[in-house]
Amino acid sequence: xxxxxxxxIVLRQYYLLRGSxxxxxxxxVWVSIDIILWGLITRxxxxxxxxxxxxxxxxxxxxxLWDFFIRVMQGVTTAFFEDVCSRSLLNVFASPIKLPEYLGxxxxxxxxxxxxxxxxxxxxxxxxxxxxxxxxxxxxxxFLLVLFLFGIALGVFGSAxxxxxxxSAEWLIxxxxxxxxxxxxxxxxLSALPMWMQYVARLxxxxxxxxxxxxxxxxxxxxxxxxxxxxxxxxLYILLAAAFFTHIYKQAVRSGLIARYSAESLx
Amino acid sequence: xxxxxxVRDLRKSYSNVVAxxxxxxxxxxxxxxxxxxxxxxxxxTIINVILGVLDPTAGSARIAGENLAGNRSRALAHTxxxxxxxxxxxxxxxxxxxxxxxxxxEVKNLTQRIEASLKEFGLERFRDVKCGVLSxxxxxxxxxxxxxxxxPRLLLLDEPxxxxxxxxxxxxxxxxREFVSRxxxxxxxxxxxxxxxxxVCDRVLFLSRGKILLEGDPKTLPRExxxxxxxxxxxxxxxxxxxxxxx
Numbered sequence: 011x012x013x014x015x016x017x018x019i020v021l022r023q024y025y026l027l028r029g030s031x032x033x034x035x036x037x038x039v040w041v042s043i044d045i046i047l048w049g050l051i052t053r054x055x056x057x058x059x060x061x062x063x064x065x066x067x068x069x070x071x072x073x074x075l076w077d078f079f080i081r082v083m084q085g086v087t088t089a090f091f092e093d094v095c096s097r098s099l100l101n102v103f104a105s106p107i108k109l110p111e112y113l114g115x116x117x118x119x120x121x122x123x124x125x126x127x128x129x130x131x132x133x134x135x136x137x138x139x140x141x142x143x144x145x146x147x148x149x150x151x152x153f154l155l156v157l158f159l160f161g162i163a164l165g166v167f168g169s170a171x172x173x174x175x176x177x178s179a180e181w182l183i184x185x186x187x188x189x190x191x192x193x194x195x196x197x198x199x200l201s202a203l204p205m206w207m208q209y210v211a212r213l214x215x216x217x218x219x220x221x222x223x224x225x226x227x228x229x230x231x232x233x234x235x236x237x238x239x240x241x242x243x244x245x246l247y248i249l250l251a252a253a254f255f256t257h258i259y260k261q262a263v264r265s266g267l268i269a270r271y272s273a274e275s276l277x
Numbered sequence: 278x279x280x281x282x283x284v285r286d287l288r289k290s291y292s293n294v295v296a297x298x299x300x301x302x303x304x305x306x307x308x309x310x311x312x313x314x315x316x317x318x319x320x321x322t323i324i325n326v327i328l329g330v331l332d333p334t335a336g337s338a339r340i341a342g343e344n345l346a347g348n349r350s351r352a353l354a355h356t357x358x359x360x361x362x363x364x365x366x367x368x369x370x371x372x373x374x375x376x377x378x379x380x381x382x383e384v385k386n387l388t389q390r391i392e393a394s395l396k397e398f399g400l401e402r403f404r405d406v407k408c409g410v411l412s413x414x415x416x417x418x419x420x421x422x423x424x425x426x427x428x429p430r431l432l433l434l435d436e437p438x439x440x441x442x443x444x445x446x447x448x449x450x451x452x453x454r455e456f457v458s459r460x461x462x463x464x465x466x467x468x469x470x471x472x473x474x475x476x477v478c479d480r481v482l483f484l485s486r487g488k489i490l491l492e493g494d495p496k497t498l499p500r501e502x503x504x505x506x507x508x509x510x511x512x513x514x515x516x517x518x519x520x521x522x523x524x
Contacts (some may be wrong), residue, residue, distance in 0.1 A: 018380035022366075029407075096366035101423075104328035104363075105381045192492045256470040264332045266291075269325040 011114075012201060015107045019115020020122070023089050027123075037123055041077050041131045048073040049139040066141050066228045069197060072220055074131050074141070076196045079157040080187045081127040085120025085173070086165025087183055094177050103268050109256055116169070117162055124161070128154075142249050146226070153219045160215040161246035166251035170258040174267075195220050215240040215247070281306045281431045281463030282327065282357075286336040287336035289322050289487075296322045299336070302464040304431065309453070310472040311495060313466045314484035315515035320467045323484075324360070324433050326490055327465070329353050341430040342505075357382065360435035364416055367409020371400055371419050374408055375426060379429035382427035394422040397452060413440040421449060432456070432464045438473060446470075450477050471508040481507075483514050490514060 028032050028093040052065040059065070093099050102112070142152050168183035175182075193207055194216040200208055211217040218240030222232040262268045284306040297319040304310045307381055312320045325331035329340050329349045339347045365374045371410040374393060379387040395401045398418045403411060408419055417440050424432060433441035434453070438446035450473065468474050473494045474481060483491035491498065491514065495507050504510040 098366040106350040
């Protein structure tokens, strides 16, 4: 492994962000809109609900964590799309760079951009709506870690799909979080889902995270085995996604797809 | 001369189409070899195989003694390339592009090396300009600067002067000749400009339908085949490859 090559991928992403407000703004704007919108909804629910339940930590907290997961996934895919859109895949893959070095660079880029998004969301949620995750301290780390690992896995998987089917396949990748969200039980308990959806949900690491978050907010002890299962699944998905990307890459080298790859030549 | 590139029995086929058919050749250090042939002859396929972005159906390529199939990364660390169809990221400046690729090729003393490259290719005033807004000739110069950044043992150039005006093309040829004599790098060069090939190449390989039909000194080869120029020889091979295949 060459740190220099991995650092080059990260540096390239930094150069792009530094020189382009249009790349910085989405890191801030969408998460800010989500936090403000859901913050206001939770305030309204608090004012009309007679149960006395505080919706801020359960709903707004869930939105914050779910947005973090989306940022992680998109951090990987957007860094990969930069190579696709600038048609530099040939120059990159005709160099000594190894796949783990390249993917490592995408992951580190994603850590930086998603951490920035998380900081913005936390700032808004705490200053405007009084939701501070800091009070949970280190207990929060496993939740973030599971979401982070699963986000990376989906990002690598999405990048492999675009490598195989071309730039237009990006429209298959952006909606993936929206497709998963009903199954991930972000806003409601798993028990609210029909049984077949619960089976699917058990295969998704975020469902364990959100079940645990709800348990903590309700003042119950969180089940460690659920989080362990979520982390195990997320780690498994990362391995599968890396294997899938490697398989697609090798297929592209066999068929000459990388050599021919350009935004126009593929449908 | 030691062999910088050694290609043996290279074959690439796509279902029923044979793009490269049992090609073997060497490029020595300090040698510029021209890979010539009509469109579709298999030149770019061979270059793509050597660059590790296309798996051969059979055969092997060794770069500076490293087997490409066995250790792709170490073999490619000895190479670099510039091609008219492989532009550098247009959303990065000239400096950023050279820094990015310099780190990928693990170039020592990178900052000084970039400064020297900018000067060598007359790119100093474009240092902070995004590559996407440069003219095609300027982009080619940046690509060549990137290609020489790591002082490769093997330089692959696919029509490197295709979009350059004659004066700039001559400068570029001079820079590459200088690189060869100074660093003793080997160069595999494809071009459709026969004047350029005759001027620059020590040896040429004529390729047609995936096979090497002729090999020799570009200055003497036309006479040996009763042609008045390399261009005439090229045209006759492109039109009647079978006549030569039988020889």
